[in-house]
Amino acid sequence: MLLKDKLIDSLEQAKGEREIHSFLKEEPFLVWHTFMRSGGHSSYVIPEFSFAGKYRADFAVMQSFSGGWNIAFVELEPVDEKPFNQDGSPSPRLRSAIKQIDDWKNFVSDEKASLCSHLAGAARNNDTLYPERNLAREPSCVKMPLRDPKTYLCCEYFIVMGRRSHLEDERLTYAKSRYYANHDIRIFTYDHFIEVAEKLNKSNEKYKSRTIEKQDQDFLVEFDKNPEQFSISSSLDAYNYPRDLNIYGTCYKIQSNSKESGFVVEILGTPYEIYEDRLKFDINRIEPDGLALPVANNLTSLRAAIELAEIFERLIKFHVNAEQSLDLINECLQRLIKNPPYRVVDKIDE
DSSP states (O other), rough: OHHHHHHHHHHHHHSSHHHHHHHHHHHHHEEEEEEEHHOSSSSEEEEEETTTTTTEEEEEEEEETEEEEEEEEEEEOOSSSSSSTSSSSSSSHHHHHHHHHHHHHHHHOHHHHHHHHHHHHHHHHOOOOOOHTTTTSSOTTTTETTTTTTSSSSEEEEEOOOGGGOSSHHHHHEEEEEEEHHOOOOEEEEEHHHHHHHHHHHHHHHHHHHOOHHHHHHHHHHHOGGGGGOOOGGOOOSOOOOOEEETTTTTEEEOSSSSSSSEEEETTTTTEEEEEEEEEEEEEEEESOOOEEEEEEEEEOOOHHHHHHHHHHHHHHHHHHHHHHHHHHHHHHHHHHHHSOOOOOOOOOO
């Protein structure tokens, strides 16, 4: 069945807004195209977005662009209720929705740092549009993390309520446009979804049948089992700069990378770039000519990445200052392989 036909069936059966909300949660491609314009970079659809536990939007729809983020906050109201009274005044249900969006606006204005943090966390943990691409990854725009309070946000607000037949009177159509002009709130009927769905029928099929790489499929299985294993705790938040990390008595200062995402740590006078992706860390050594030399990939922690970078840098210093150093290092490594300092001994049953 085509997307448009499925949507019409769902709307005809819906009472209130919960049924249609459940349908739309399963159709993030439709939700995104209803509230966003084509173009941009990264895209997200987040159901039931929480404003720090104070308020809740049915959807937060996001799109990054070169200068910041477009954010659409969406409130769904009943399919079968008229948004306006016959005299053009808002119905009680619409007035309540407008009051709720006014609260959202105040939160956006007064608590931007908290908003950025919660948007980034929700994008990292709850995106339904491209989960194989977006989950467990920090959303960024032009190398600036979304959770950075300096990130530019262009926020729009939408209420979806009733059917187009509820606005046949010209006065009601005028009232709808007036609320956008006076309150900066767009009011759609659910028929707007139908118009978008009709245009998306073929592209939605392509979206649903898109190829997901095996490693991403495996990741989604693991994420579904235990999302917490991919979370970054506050004590290891790689996106707060500068900060210090003490490893075996040595204090390493972690700085943001001014040119790219990731961060930089200096070891014995040499800068190392470290990048995190789904809690796997990659290291590059920055050579004197500015080129990056890959050192290691897929390390399991930031501490492990810094420890390995320290060993690598010391080996380089040793090689420069000692004759036959590579042979000596190889000999030491072979001894360690044959005689590890810590052996696991199985307990013998008595």
